[in-house]
Amino acid sequence: MLKKDNQTNEFKEIVLNNIPLIDVRAPIEYEKGGFLNSTNIPILNNEERHMIGICYKEKGNEEATKLGYKLVSGKIREDRINSWINFIETHKNTMIYCFRGGSRSRIAQEWISEALNKDILRLKGGYKAFRNYLIENLSIQNQNYKPIILTGYTGSGKTKILKNIDNSIDLEGIANHRGSSFGSHVSPQPTQINFENNLAYDLIKKQSKNFEYLIFEDEGKNIGKNFIPQEFYDFFHSGKKILVSSTIEERVENTLVEYVIDSQKEYINYYGIENGLAEWFNYIYSSMDRLKKKLGGDRFKKVLDELNFAYKTQLNSGKIDYHKYWIELFLKEYYDPMYSYTLQKDRNNKTIIFEGNSNEVLEYLKNLK
Template sequence: MFDATADFKKIVLTELPLIDVRAPIEYEKGAFLNSVNLPIMNDEERRLVGICYKEKGNEEAVNLGNKLISGSLKDQRIKDWTDFLAKHPQALIYCFRGGQRSRISQKWIYEATGQPTLRLDGGYKAFRNFLIDALAPDNISSSPLVLTGYTGSGKTDLLLEFDATVDLEGLANHRGSSFGNQVNTQPTQINFENNLAYRVIQHSSKAYKYMLLEDEGRNIGRSYIPKELHAYFKLGELVLVHVDFDIRLENIFDEYVIKSQLEYEKASMEGCGLDKWASVISNSLAKIKKRLGGECYARASKAFEDALLSQKNTGDLTLHMVWAGILLKEYYDPMYKYQIDNKRENIVFEGNTAEVREYLNEKSSLYL
């Protein structure tokens, strides 16, 4: 009745719900997709039990835990678990090593309901190691096929048309450039890796010949791709999409101004809005000041300030095209030209969006 499972692959492929009974401070550092934190001990209770364990041993620590979590408090925590299990009867329980906390949770649930639950054998640590192993290049069967192109080429939107894509920017919750911050914060590094591993395992299960990816640096905002995995992605064949400057500028304007402002406006109840968006853009400009050069930075900053003032006075956003155009033409394009020229020998196909779409469609339909 207190069984455990180590079928981690099944958990990933079916995205089974998980009950994490660790303390909130542990959960916040890293957890798993589809998990919910319903702790058996809160942070303070865990701290006290930990001190007792170090000073007096396991038996006394367990006794203290039972004393701290008793009566109505124990009843409430059992109710939290059973309410979740009523909605998600296949849910599994885990703690850090699959030991006492998850076993005690299983016991209490069984005593309250008569229903057995499964726990993760080895807990968080064992499942986390399984996911880390999944990101090792030797364990990935498909070959990386990497879409590259100048900023504003619509690479992400194009790749999202195909099931064989692994959306690195989506997993990192970042647009992948100096101005790519989203309203919602990025995941912790551990959660980014865990979620990436989920996607890689699910991709591998479908036996695609190619894994479609966007050309990314190792860092996507504050998230970073594991070193060996990033090196593996860099060995992939490259597909170069060509998009006219005017269209790319429209795309940047739409994404970094119109859509981004809407995101901040929707979050205005949390103290965001236009001023918050403007602060983020201004800070992003300041971060690349040295790379822009003093003169270019001054022009871009002035253009941004003029556009923001115009928007506040008239509601017209079009002047934002000016600073976006400066960045695109004088910062991003030279940088990407240099990078693409250095990768020229790895390019297996290039064309406009329609031509690249057709090529990727053919490649994404191939299986091992």
């Protein structure tokens, strides 16, 4: 006989083994926050959920349940069961959940078990319990490693170094943002809930490897629209620092590759060849315009003139080298003065434990396991 109410709260196993999950909540709920290895195949669509919610408030749980069975019946019920089964057949060990592990996931679990003639596990406590588990893993008491902060002037190649070591947490990658005034990608950032969930996933996986150190980039509290939870931010910023030293030529080249060459490819792939470059330019221009007051009128005009000239030259000749001029001006006039103060403070406080070029820093970090 089938056990139709098999439940699990082995959340760490789900994270470490990337166990596929079916989220049966309505799309409007899933859009606010889900899990990396989850797929939304709802038992109720948004309208059905809304109707049942009104019924629950006016007539209680029993009538709301009856309405749910009435709305999801016949062909609709059959189609939704088939959607779950199609997913399960191509994703072994699939588990299922709703918001609190209540009626929706229990009913879906029963229907799936009857159709497949075998059990499927559902998450005990549902989304809420798993989410609480992930948030707990961002608390200080659950950080079983020593944080190290990778710092350096803008464009020194810190993110590239992070991607080449196993014991790193790429906060910008998790936030889908480059962490600067021009840091947005064409694809949207995760919701704040998903940013926190994804960060917790990465931390759990890295800590399972028993690294003595985890390496972070020197980030502000906000990465685009996402923000790092205060307690976790304070913890990793308590770590010692490693300084990446780069020449201005190296920094300009790194910035050119990341913010012009790679960024333009993103825009062209998304908007097409005809509109991609124009959309990229509009984004850079509007981002720079927001910094007008901080740059000051004369410096702003100078940088803007160089940007306009570089863009027009690229359109006419295909050459991108002229972008180096506005990049260098912007690094020297905007970013460097801000970072110089922080760097001097770090030197005074003796928080920098190593300093070197990219290759030297990478070699040093690879020995910090």
